[in-house]
Amino acid sequence: MANSKPLLGYWKIRGLGQPVRFLLAYLDVDFDEKFYELTPELTSDNWLADKEKLGLDFPNLPYFFDGSTKITETRAILKHLSRTRKPELLGKTEIASKIDMVDNFLYDLYYIEFAGMIYGYTEELATTYKETAAVKLGRLSSLMKDNEWITGKDITYVDFFVYECLYHFIKFDSSCLDKFPNLKGLMTRFENLPEIKKYINSPKFLEGPIYLATAKYQL
Template sequence: MGEKPVLGYWKVRGFAHSIRFLLKYLNVEFEDKYYGFSSPPDDYRKEWRETHRPTLQLDFPNIPYWIDGEVRMTESIPILRQIARKYGKELVPSDSSTQWRVEMVESYIVDILISLHRLMYFYNDQLYQDFLKEQLPKFQKLQEFIGDNKWLLGSNLTYLDFLLYETLYQHTVLKADIFQDLPRLTQHISEFEALPAISNYLSSPDFLKGPVITPGAKLKI
């Protein structure tokens, strides 16, 4: 038996939680390696950067990282895809003629998630108001895109539902009623949470409920 794969990330949800949900859903045994915040809050990256980052033999050292046998990689979305391809092929749409749709929506959701993180890092009231004004129409478009589908891309759950769920969830931590006029998105959250493997994980002692973001952010949620 080889060593267990390792997912390395801060002890926050951030860019890693969709990956953690995917691994738990697929029942992959892995080490969920947390990097804590033992350095002073204004320099919380110090220990990771000086002690761990240089030793991991990663092409582009960063976190989250994923080490699984020969695979030593960073970049959260490629990690999500890699895990789905290796452990959950049924979660990867296989119709190459619609691959463009999959990649388009993936990129669209990543932008939404990054905008949220940027807001938290540079937070002020004006930015928050502007953020809501820009973000809500994007969610409206996502709701239209899902339409009557059971899941984001159709009747089958895909790896992108993991990314969508986590992106939606993090926005509800920012503003609990953010999706009050977008019932299809609220429904996606509850249906995802009701998947047996996800519901078990959510109530297990392993599950990290928060925080969403690292201590470097102005808005600490």
């Protein structure tokens, strides 16, 4: 039997689950969450116990159950929610390619450069990341220009991913956006969206931790 409410499964951290939580809040979707936590021995026994029993094509966290639909991967979930609840969040045809570029560009910076540095932290990795981020955030800022949102005047699903990535970046390096006021402005506008502000001030909001306890650098 399908769940009566959508279900989001993820670690009990912000991580890659937070953009999905924000979008669910923005869309006013009543959903349940299943949190997975590492044991004191830093194993993932509870997730491994579920992993092959959930009927997922590509078992991973986060996962999302929506009626008969079972889906994994953050960006796929964001697109699914947009497609099924508010298609305009996918963007108009003329900017769809830009949205796709931002999506993939930022994922590389976040997942490969940033998260890799956080989990395997060394001063050398941190220096390399900061050099990379300075260039790539500059490119993101240049693409945004004086838009309200990253690809134009209308918010799209990728802005939810953009916000959370930028949040992580400034938690690590508080000055990283000092040269990019348009990116700072996007964060402020996002936090002031009525639905987002309501969620942030609700008991359901997960402020932290940002990463698992296995990360060598804790934010």
